[in-house]
Amino acid sequence: MSDKIIPCLWFDKQAEEAAKFYVSLLPDSRIDKVHRAPDDYPAGKQGDVLMVEFTLAGQSYTALNGGPYFTPNEAVSLQIMCDDQAEVDRLWGALSAVPESEQCGWVKDRYGFSWQIVPKRMNELLGDPDPSRSQRAFKAMMGMKKLDIAALEAAAHGA
Incomplete structure (x- = not known):
């Protein structure tokens, strides 16, 4: 690094x-x-x-x-790639401080910074070579706040 x-x-x-x-x-x-x-x-x-x-x-x-002159906004976020649902849940619980800002895996912390709490599996599903699987996973993700790996998998499979 x-x-x-x-x-x-x-x-x-x-x-x-x-x-x-x-x-x-x-x-x-x-x-x-x-x-x-x-x-x-x-x-x-x-x-x-x-x-x-x-x-x-x-x-x-x-x-x-630096003082109150600048505040964070959603134009820049920090992305954490998570190995499993337990890690997604733990980090979501720790970082989410503004529930009305939650969408599609995004949270805002108590300091105003935006984070993307993303399961690694999400990127795999979005990059699926079968466009219908990828599209179903994407549509499921768009309706979520905290990303749910099992629900994303089910959507990709057409369930």
Whole structure:
């Protein structure tokens, strides 16, 4: 894995709290370094947490306490590819904080960031060489909030 491109997540003042929460959810995740502001800045005071470097499932990220000037939106989301329904259910329960934002495997967390909680099997079904199977799985997915692997499989099979 290369650390040439590192996503930076903008927070008002919750960068450290959010990073700790995110790393608690996935293996191969950790807080790497917490940087404190060397001086006062528009969003905080000297000594406040300014930036948190963290690793999430092996990928480097930065969380920045930049103040209330920008907020996350759905134009960018974080996608987690899940091995099974238990992982989908666990991550959905942990991350979903805005039920009215849920659709087609998407959730919004308590910090305003959008996540796609996707079973790996979904991509396999959407890429099925039989277009009718793929279409049925797609239509089933479009009617779901949290993705249900068994229901997607049943739809693909025409049940």
